[in-house]
Amino acid sequence: MSQWPLKWRISLMVASAILAAAALNGVTAYLDMKELLIRATDHRLQSMTTGTFAVLDEHLTDEETKEEVRAIVGISAHRRVSVFRVWIDGNAADVPSSQIEGEASARILDASVLARVATPAPGKNVRFDCGKAGDEYRAIWARSRSGVGATNVAIAESSHYIYEDLAEYRNTLLWGAGSMLLMTIAAATLLVWLGLRPIGRTAQMLSVITERNVGEVRIEPDGVPVEIKPFVRAVSDLLARLAKALQEQKRFVSDASHELRTPLSVAQSTIDATLVKERTPREYRAALAEIHEDLDRMGRMIEELLVLARLDETMPERELEPVELAPLIESVAEGCRTRVVEAGGMIRLSLSAVTVRADSAQLMRLFSNLLDNAVRHGPKGGVIEISIRAEKDGVVVICVHDEGGAIPADALPHLFERFYRADPARSRSTGGTGLGLSIAREIALRHGGDITASSAPEEGTSFCVRLPTV
Template identity: 35%
Template structure:
């Protein structure tokens, strides 16, 4: 099951990490505890072995007395449980009077493939005898010459039950499991509390966001005084996003208002013209002029709607525009040829200064770009003046300058010309025939081609629209490789 909660995911990660840590520490503790118990048993066996050896090698007392002393000694030392022992002389194993025995440890040793220890040495081993586990020690010694059987080799075998040690290890494992479960549960709960505290500013922001509406988007100022350092960038970006949304919605409202006004004006004029013609009978010339005016308004509406659709298509992220390598100077020449009749009609002199330049882009959009710039120059330049188009290129970009002699744009309004429906001093003069969308479309095309556009205007130099477009060297390399 996929966890969708951030707190649950982090909690699970912390719990898994704690489980691994607890498992490692528990394993180490278990190993050390078990080794300690076994080492303690080995030390006990070795100590008792030395005492038994000293008792056997003693010259005092009878055999019966030594056997009783041996029994008392081992029972007194049985810290981990009862002792089993067997003492025999070599070649006298079974039923000999020299043997002290509580269990047949010799056969238990041989069944476990235990080899006899070297003389004067001892070996430690684990036995399973009579369905019980034992820790045992086996040693061989040469009897001293003052004994009744001098030079004879004596075997001493001691065994102690491991049940107590295994029981203690089992109890220790249970304690580790309980402690580990408590630690993991505590880590989970602590993690949840820390995350709840850490995410509190986000819950506060979410609560504020739930009360934001379209009407107060521009005035909302979300506050989060207790925001943690790690969330500062997030909160800042969130506030910036609200500001951008507010600006976008304000621009959308203004765009809709301006578009409605632009559409309303020719419709109202056309309606009033037709209503005047309908009031009373007129002569044929008046009706012809009325129809001509109405058609002019229809053409203006048609042009405005086309520009609105073109702007929407260019700005749409899903629009697909065919791009190719083109000769930019040829595109500009085609646009100039298209405007030549209008230029001649209005008495303009157009001076092109073009140079060869290859560019990767949309032929259709670039034609629209320069069509709008030249059309803008024709509309607003003084009659019968010169309009020039100059190109210059370098290794990375192409710069195109469209110049006219109408240098009457205030400096503070130069940057606003590329906004939708913007006209100088907010004037909506329909005598120019402009819709206020041409330069907005031009700017969007330039941006989509990775370029820049700006305007310079004064009475000395006139008005210059400067467009800079990158050649896109990466695509140039791709084309050369092909």
């Protein structure tokens, strides 16, 4: 049913509800009407028996009695035929005064019909239906109060007209319900169409958006019904987020190409400058060494761009394994120690045993990047400290601290952005690629952790990684 258009589904639901209500209402009205008509007949019949008993009590002649009873029973009404019988208990034959209609009375109120009805108690009556389909009768059988030899009066009145009237009434009800149903479906369809039209208009607004103009086309929730506003707003927010992501992507590509082009330009200019005239072998050697340096820088950058690209793909869960942090950090520090010691500095470790679920190669890259950053930006000959601190609720914090100068507070939040440089003039000469810290953060995020930087003039600079422990 979900592949049906919404307007048909809503119409169908409304129609079913209307149909159920109409059916309930119709059946109730029909039954009420039927009972009303039958009760009126019963009432009339009862009056007739009362009258008939009164006539019988008057000791009139048979002929007079007959006349009186006939007048009471009122045989000759339109569509209504009434018959009656009067008899005494113990005597099968009717009293002479009621032997008039003979045939009709005998047929409609004969012994076999009466035998089906429970004999009323003295002074009481019973009402029942008789006759055959198309010629139905409503009848009453009453007995007088006196004990032995009580008088019985039975009167039947044709009730066929009731059923005819009821049939007509039923048809009226059906026609009413039917036309109401049709009108309701039409109205529901129209309303749903009207209600959905703004969605169509919104879709039209959205359809003009491509990856090129996603940031420029603004979807306005004005002129849209209140109910659809949240939807439009959500879509517009989504578009804004997409535009921002696209923008970032574009900026990244442009930054990356700029960063790659710079060492290329430098190398090219070195070659051009060298080839301007004949040089000594020493000068050629110096030029080649410079070009080598530039190519190295390009190579490192390309490698780190690849690392970032791979990190951007989702990492399968199964590559994570329990990793002991202390030995991993020790080996990273070992790899860096010569460089630090040669510069007159030292690396101090204060580690404790903690296990995390991680990709160990990525964790090594994370800490090696942080350490490399500390070596490059810390003062020559300074102390670099790496500490592990287990915190409550399964979190471990690993901090890499150097004695470098303070990073301006407004630069701190941007440190992990790709190619961000707090001081562009300086950091290029320190040989960084501008990607190390963003790779570190990407790895921390992949492992369900994060990374923060803090810096103060007296205290130096700290990069702290928070990771969930096993």
